[in-house]
Amino acid sequence: MVSWKATLFRMKLRTEVIEGLRIAGESIRGNLLRSVLTTLGIVIGVVTVTLMATAIQGLDRSFSQAISFLGTDVLHVDQREWFIDSDVKWDAVQRRNRITIQQVRSVERGLDGVLGVAPVVMQPVLAVHHKNRSSSAVMLIATTDQYLTTSGITLSAGRFMTKAEAEGNRDVCVIGADIAEKLFVHESPVGQRLYVTSEALEVIGVVDRRGTVLGHLNLDSQIIIPIRKFFTGFGSGPSCIIDVKVGDAARLDAVREELRGLLRQIRRVAPGQPDDFAINQQEELLERFRKVSGVIATSGFFITGLSLFVGGIGIMNIMFVSVVERTAEIGLRKALGARRRTILLQFLIEAASVALIGGVIALVVARGLVEVGKQFLSTLALSPGVVLLALGVALATGIVSGFLPAWRAARMTPVEALRND
Amino acid sequence: MSLIRLDAICRSYDMGSETVHALRGVSLDIARGEYVAIMGPSGSGKSTLMNVLGCLDTPTSGTYKLNGHNVGEMDDDELADIRNREIGFVFQTFNLLARSTALRNVELPLVYAGADPDERREVALGALRDVGLADRVNHRPNEMSGGQRQRVAIARALVNRPSILLADEPTGNLDSRTGTEILELFEALSKKGNTLIVVTHEENVARHARRIIRIRDGLVESDALSHEAAH
Numbered sequence: 001m002v003s004w005k006a007t008l009f010r011m012k013l014r015t016e017v018i019e020g021l022r023i024a025g026e027s028i029r030g031n032l033l034r035s036v037l038t039t040l041g042i043v044i045g046v047v048t049v050t051l052m053a054t055a056i057q058g059l060d061r062s063f064s065q066a067i068s069f070l071g072t073d074v075l076h077v078d079q080r081e082w083f084i085d086s087d088v089k090w091d092a093v094q095r096r097n098r099i100t101i102q103q104v105r106s107v108e109r110g111l112d113g114v115l116g117v118a119p120v121v122m123q124p125v126l127a128v129h130h131k132n133r134s135s136s137a138v139m140l141i142a143t144t145d146q147y148l149t150t151s152g153i154t155l156s157a158g159r160f161m162t163k164a165e166a167e168g169n170r171d172v173c174v175i176g177a178d179i180a181e182k183l184f185v186h187e188s189p190v191g192q193r194l195y196v197t198s199e200a201l202e203v204i205g206v207v208d209r210r211g212t213v214l215g216h217l218n219l220d221s222q223i224i225i226p227i228r229k230f231f232t233g234f235g236s237g238p239s240c241i242i243d244v245k246v247g248d249a250a251r252l253d254a255v256r257e258e259l260r261g262l263l264r265q266i267r268r269v270a271p272g273q274p275d276d277f278a279i280n281q282q283e284e285l286l287e288r289f290r291k292v293s294g295v296i297a298t299s300g301f302f303i304t305g306l307s308l309f310v311g312g313i314g315i316m317n318i319m320f321v322s323v324v325e326r327t328a329e330i331g332l333r334k335a336l337g338a339r340r341r342t343i344l345l346q347f348l349i350e351a352a353s354v355a356l357i358g359g360v361i362a363l364v365v366a367r368g369l370v371e372v373g374k375q376f377l378s379t380l381a382l383s384p385g386v387v388l389l390a391l392g393v394a395l396a397t398g399i400v401s402g403f404l405p406a407w408r409a410a411r412m413t414p415v416e417a418l419r420n421d
Numbered sequence: 422m423s424l425i426r427l428d429a430i431c432r433s434y435d436m437g438s439e440t441v442h443a444l445r446g447v448s449l450d451i452a453r454g455e456y457v458a459i460m461g462p463s464g465s466g467k468s469t470l471m472n473v474l475g476c477l478d479t480p481t482s483g484t485y486k487l488n489g490h491n492v493g494e495m496d497d498d499e500l501a502d503i504r505n506r507e508i509g510f511v512f513q514t515f516n517l518l519a520r521s522t523a524l525r526n527v528e529l530p531l532v533y534a535g536a537d538p539d540e541r542r543e544v545a546l547g548a549l550r551d552v553g554l555a556d557r558v559n560h561r562p563n564e565m566s567g568g569q570r571q572r573v574a575i576a577r578a579l580v581n582r583p584s585i586l587l588a589d590e591p592t593g594n595l596d597s598r599t600g601t602e603i604l605e606l607f608e609a610l611s612k613k614g615n616t617l618i619v620v621t622h623e624e625n626v627a628r629h630a631r632r633i634i635r636i637r638d639g640l641v642e643s644d645a646l647s648h649e650a651a652h
Contacts, residue, residue, distance in 0.1 A: 015535050019532050030520055328516065332512075333529070333533075335504060336533055336577070337505020337530055338501060339498045339502070340497055341498075342501075342533065413477075
């Protein structure tokens with residue numbers, strides 16, 4: 001008995017929804033211009049939502065791509081933190097002892113279960129030369145054979161340095177794609193000699209093209225040399241960075257703690273004293289970025305909310321007009337057996353349909369705009385998630401703003417409504 | 422047992438400071454299969470009586486039993502269901518949905534009854550055939566004459582096989598020839614056993630009914646068989 005009633009209820013609801021859609025269709029077609037004008041507010045609102053979400057996604061993706069050279073599972077031990085928030089901290093950081101190559105060796109020996117540990121010293125040089133050609137604004141990277149693992153780079157020609165070369169003060173180098181292109185036009189770079197200041201180095205490999213980071217840091221204008229060579233030929237003073245490739249993102253935190261303990265031991269930090277080094281990782285950069293994009297999103301969505309609000313008021317207004325215009329029809333429907341819910345549903349469906357049409361128009365417009373925007377930010381794309389968000393927002397706006405008019409229609413008494421002829 | 426039993430029905434409206442008593446204690450019995458005319462000058466309370474009979478309005482006091490249901494105690498949605506099942510309305514101004522075809526208009530009560538689309542269509546087509554409009558099924562109201570529109574409305578009123586056909590000035594917007602056609606249709610429906618209640622102020626419309634109830638000042642003034650029936 002109960003289930004029979006439930007079935008009847010569901011059947012009625014289904015019929016009512018179908019009927020509601022039909023009436024909405026007739027009504028919208030009957031007042032096409034008015035309906036389209038009404039959707040304008042929603043269109044503007046939803047276009048804003050869509051573009052905002054797409055832009056943030058695009059920026060996010062572009063930033064993640066840009067910093068992916070750091071590696072998600074790599075810890076970067078450095079004298080100083082990537083982000084220093086106070087002057088006091090800055091002063092303290094300046095007084096820290098440098099990280100020596102001996103300390104890197106100790107880390108290498110003391111740390112188990114990681115894929116690689118590489119010391120890195122970076123120093124900009126003005127130019128490198130080969131015959132009468134030169135390539136300027138070069139970053140000199142002094143490291144060991146382990147760097148191939150920790151940096152995740154791949155080679156387009158030749159090979160990377162061996163352990164023996166790294167330890168043995170050999171005059172070899174691996175060059176970035178831009179340097180290779182500039183110095184060696186009609187010849188293979190591998191086996192050629194080039195000069196960094198007065199030091200002659202043999203090219204043993206070329207790194208695959210990696211691109212630039214956020215338009216500034218050119219990863220293809222790097223020259224990688226054995227760290228021993230650096231200390232003998234270019235300077236012995238600088239502090240090392242230690243890149244530790246963990247290999248398993250899940251163990252990142254555990255390794256980080258182990259590494260921290262080890263470093264405190266190696267650098268003889270007394271118990272209770274703060275660390276005199278920093279362990280940086282890509283996640284920190286992402287967090288910083290997310291804070292910024294969060295602020296953009298919040299302010300953006302506030303503006304968006306405002307335009308949706310205006311759009312919603314437009315729909316509410318037109319629905320009130322529609323209810324008044326169709327008072328007699330409401331009366332008739334009630335006389336013929338339409339319940340309150342039926343009428344409520346009918347007008348809600350109509351409001352939702354108008355809003356949804358606005359949403360669809362908005363998506364078409366947004367799609368066009370995203371295509372244009374792609375020329376400036378190639379990572380822009382209208383994702384399915386954003387499409388759903390846009391339609392959901394439109395639908396919700398329609399239902400919320402349609403509710404009051406629909407409620408008024410549903411509550412009319414049939415006698416009053418019929419009298420209005 | 423009567424199909425309709427009104428017992429001391431009062432209906433009053435609050436109009437600001439004063440209370441208007443539209444019905445002041447109407448008692449009536451109408452049996453199944455009767456053809457009744459309700460007459461009265463404007464302001465007599467006949468429209469209010471029709472609204473109460475049609476379950477569009479509930480009495481302030483008194484009891485109304487329709488086909489065994491106590492209408493006075495029902496809420497809005499129950500009244501909607503009762504109207505849907507028990508009453509077929511025919512209005513002076515036809516009240517068809519202008520944008521919908523004759524078939525869609527006639528289907529409407531079945532939609533609210535929750536009938537499935539195939540059944541709906543079939544029953545509605547049958548009802549249109551019964552009023553002689555089998556060839557106007559897909560016409561919209563503005564493509565039909567007044568008489569045809571009123572027949573669509575009658576088909577709609579009958580489509581749910583209601584207990585009562587309740588007509589409010591059904592010929593008021595028709596010329597006399599078409600009006601006569603509609604009254605002939607009523608006659609035929611009555612002969613088939615339908616219960617008809619026609620609210621009118623025209624004597625020659627009321628004359629077609631078997632029984633005439635006259636309302637004045639919210640009370641039944643007279644309740645008698647019509648002369649036509651007496652002959």
